[in-house]
Amino acid sequence: NAFGLADxxxxxWEWCRDVYATDSYRKDPRDRDGLHGEEEATSAxxxxxxxxxxxxxxxxxxRSADRTGGAPGIRASDLGVRPSRVVTE
Structure with a gap:
């Protein structure tokens, strides 16, 4: 790719902001961000x-579609983040 990224x-596992629920994508198909209401989304x-x-x-x-969840305080050697930013041309 243009950024030289591979593999x-x-x-x-990458942390995401989405609140985890086993049935997230079985709900309203227009709500693809995985959040289930303001209270739950902001709960620490x-x-x-x-x-x-x-x-x-x-x-x-x-694969990016594979997902699981965990409490925000979990620390593990196989869990991290993927920094990202908006690229403008």
């Missing part, structure tokens, strides 16, 4: 989505 899936203790699998799991989990 970025599968290094660590609400479980958050982890995406993408990690080196510690089977290869089948190394």
């Amino acid at each position: 970025t899936i599968g290094n660590v 203790s609400a479980s958050r989505v982890h995406r993408g699998g990690s080196w510690f799991y089977l290869a089948v989990h190394a």
Whole structure:
């Protein structure tokens, strides 16, 4: 790609801002951001989505659509973040 990035899936599960719920995408299909209401979305203790699998799991989990969740205080060697920014041309 134009940014020189390759093989970025599968290094660590990636923290997401979305509130985790097992049925997130079975609800209103227009609500694709995974949030379920302002109170839950802003709660510091609400479980958050982890995406993408990690080196510690089977290869089948190394895809961006693979998701699980956990409490915001969890720390693990196979859990991290993916920094991002808006690119303007």
